[in-house]
Amino acid sequence: MMLRRLPITARLAACTLLATFLYLALAMHDAQAQSRSYPVDDSASQVLERLVPMEWDSTPGSGAASHAVSGTVTVLVRLDVAPWRGRPGRIYMSLPHQPSGPVTATWTTRGPLLPGVLRAGERQLVYAGPIDTALIEDTMRLHLQADGRRLGRNEQLDFSFEIEPGAL
Incomplete structure (x- = not known):
């Protein structure tokens, strides 16, 4: 009125x-x-080395300030993206914060996934484009780095993948 x-x-x-x-x-x-994200089933992925031997990046006690340890692992990544087939999307890889402190993963790829760097507590874009198949497959060569003073004997890293459908 x-x-x-x-x-x-x-x-x-x-x-x-x-x-x-x-x-x-x-x-x-x-x-x-x-921008809503959904978990992507990666249960068909296969880690080729079950235990990743971590080695000192520099010898402790030699006056070097670094306490970093690193190791490399190969993962056959298989992402079930069937629910989003025929749509565009952005796929991210994430790694939760680790109780042992900061962990950094750097990787190369051989297929459709993007190479990159990921720190614990973050997520990183690994794919952006049309989802044309029910399964996205790639081989990732991950180089892991952590603080050797805080790293436990048997730590497990739980990487996960999520998708934002419709986003490019």
């Missing part, structure tokens, strides 16, 4: 403002809907 009492220019301005607000609200909703 208030709009009827306002001059026509004020009513037009109010309608324009309302339309702009609704447009922005819908755009934000669409952006949030597209």
Whole structure:
């Protein structure tokens, strides 16, 4: 009822403002809907070396400031993306924070997945594009680095994958 009492220019301005607000609200909703991520089943992936021997990057006690240890492992990655087949998407690899402290993974790939670097507690883009098949397969060569002073004898890293369908 208030709009009827306002001059026509004020009513037009109010309608324009309302339309702009609704447009922005819908755009934000669409952006949030597209940025939803879903877990990707990677249970068919295979780690070729069950135990990764970690070696000191420099000899402790030799005056070197580094306490880093590193090791390398090969993983045959198999991502079941069948639910998103025929749609574009962005796939991320993540690694939760580790109780033993910072861990960094650097990897190379041989197929459709992107090479990259990932620190514990982060996620990294490994694929962006159309999902044309039910399974994305690649071979990753992961180089792991951690603080040797804090690393336990048998630590397990639980990498996981998630997809944002519709995002490019």
